[in-house]
Amino acid sequence: MNSTASFAVPAPHSANALALAIANPGALGTIDAYISAVNRLPMLTVEEEGRLARKFRDDEDLSAARELILSHLRLVVSIARQYLGYGLPHADLVQEGNVGLMKAVKRFDPDRGVRLVSFAIHWVKAEIHEYILKNWRLVKVATTKAQRKLFFNLRSMKRDANALTGDQVADIATKLNVRPEDVSEMEVRLSGQDMALEGRNDDGESEFAPIAYLSDEGQQEPTRVLESRERDKLQGQGLLGAIDTLDARSRRIIEARWLQDDGGSTLQELADEFGVSAERIRQIEARAMGKMRTALAEYA
Known part of the structure; x- marks a missing residue:
């Protein structure tokens, strides 16, 4: 999203416009x-x-829920800013956080003596x-609770950009209650760089892109399989x-010219066999080839 684009910002009292922005922060422009x-x-x-919370809980007043949500949108922005290091758009993070805020408002009980801001933090962060x-890179990571904890704490626990030493790995593993090998694996995955599947065409870079060596030669794509079958059919039944x-x-x-394993007969050899000139054999061959092409075209 281009943060420098110009547009008209709605007035603070424009609740309808901001209510629309709850689901999509980009609705306001930037x-x-x-x-x-x-x-x-x-x-x-x-x-x-x-x-407002009691009004929504007891009477299901959606306008009261909207006011609760609007007054806490700044909280979502603040929390989402903490996760910009993962390379995902800020607007998308805010949008997902707003979903968590809505869930918090729906479950909030004002009689428990807890402010909505404290209750909503958990739901916003969870979302x-x-x-x-789900969206960080293409490889799914952190599928267990311990791995999730490691995923979101490892970066802040690293002292610098250098690789972790054995002692540092052991220390982090102890603090987060995970295995040292899990720490090492997560560090590698977090430090990995995205790579385009198809490289650029300049400077021969495409020759070294993953698309050039990741394909399984033993498993052809469907179009090639069909082409191969069609070619075999033409070479067999069609021919x-x-x-x-x-x-x-x-x-x-x-058959003598094209279907022999030893290279086939020459025009002169066939001319001697049939008692005609080599030129006459060439003409018969050319006419026969044309007739076969027509038959193969009809067969295909």
Whole structure:
């Protein structure tokens, strides 16, 4: 998303526009404009929050739920900013966090003595975590609870960009209660760089792209399989059918010239066999080849 693009930011009281932006932060134009707009929305007092929460819980008043959500959009922006290091768009992180905020509002009980902001943090982070794990690179990582904890804490626990030493791996594994080999594996996966499947055509780079060596030669793609079958059919049944359309002399010439393992007969050898000139054999051969092409075209 281009953060420098210009557009009209809605006024702070434009709740309808911001309600639309809950599902899609890009609806306001840029993520910077969205952040500016939500930061201008007033925050609720304890009394206002409790009144709206009870109104939504007891009466299912959606307008009350909307006010609760709008007043906490800045919280989602703040939390989403903490996950920009994974290379995913800020707007997408905010959007997923807003889904978590909606879930929190739906489950919030104002009579438990906890502010919505404290209750919503868990739901916002959980939704963002799920989005990152599903979309970060193409390889799925962190499928267990321990691996998820390792995934989201390893970067902050590393002292620098250098590879972890054996002692550092053991220390992190102890603190996070995971195996040292899990720490080493996750470090490798986090430090890996994205690579285009198909390289650029300049400087011969495409020759070294993964697409050039990842294909399984033993498993052909469907189109090649079909082409191979069609070619085999033409070479087998089609060729026999085409030869059957020839007269005896033409068939003998074609078989002698093209279907022998020893290289076939010369025009002069066939001319001597049939008692005609080599040029006449060439003409018969050319006419027979044309007739066979027509038969093969009809067969195909």
